[in-house]
Amino acid sequence: MNINLEAIDAKKPKSKHEVNLKTREIIAGYLFALPSLAGFALFFMIPFTISLYYCFTEGIGGTRFVGFNNFVSLLNSNSFLLAAKNTLIFNSISVPLIIILSLIFALLLNKKIVGQSYFRSFFILPLVIPVASVILVWQIIFNEYGVLNQFLSRFGIGSIDWMRSGWSVGVLVLVYIWKNCGCFTGNPCFCRQLEHGGASSHIFKR
Numbered sequence: 001m002n003i004n005l006e007a008i009d010a011k012k013p014k015s016k017h018e019v020n021l022k023t024r025e026i027i028a029g030y031l032f033a034l035p036s037l038a039g040f041a042l043f044f045m046i047p048f049t050i051s052l053y054y055c056f057t058e059g060i061g062g063t064r065f066v067g068f069n070n071f072v073s074l075l076n077s078n079s080f081l082l083a084a085k086n087t088l089i090f091n092s093i094s095v096p097l098i099i100i101l102s103l104i105f106a107l108l109l110n111k112k113i114v115g116q117s118y119f120r121s122f123f124i125l126p127l128v129i130p131v132a133s134v135i136l137v138w139q140i141i142f143n144e145y146g147v148l149n150q151f152l153s154r155f156g157i158g159s160i161d162w163m164r165s166g167w168s169v170g171v172l173v174l175v176y177i178w179k180n181c182g183c184f185t186g187n188p189c190f191c192r193q194l195e196h197g198g199a200s201s202h203i204f205k206r
Contacts, residue, residue: 094173102181123182138175
């Protein structure tokens, strides 16, 4: 005759000590999570709720409900449409480029080459440079009277306003790729994942 000891133990009423211990564990878990939950509520949920409320009122900090009038005005704004167009162009160019280039450089840097660690550091370095410093350096380069125009003037090429002409999108894409390409390129874990993925697909194909 087989006796299910687990079923018998489950039917036994829990002692007061066990219940108190379980309760203390639950309370301790909530207390440990409380700082994160408080920060999430304070810096995300409350501002998000207030912003959502202001979307349907008139003016900044307004109290008069206007429905979807703000959204209609936004869609009829030439400035918004231009910003949306530029954002779409920027993303459609930069995202495919950074994925392709990161993949190519990651595979190349995973090969056994001389100075491999230095090349990885070179690609990761832009990630640790403050954004304000990056903007300042690139402004010096692409300024109307900057380093690049001074270099081009040696070859008889006139000054180009890189930041206020059709070249501006290309400049932004270049800076974005330079700043973020090393996120995957210099990461050896990403290279190993690519190798494991390729090996797995090869095994399944066989």
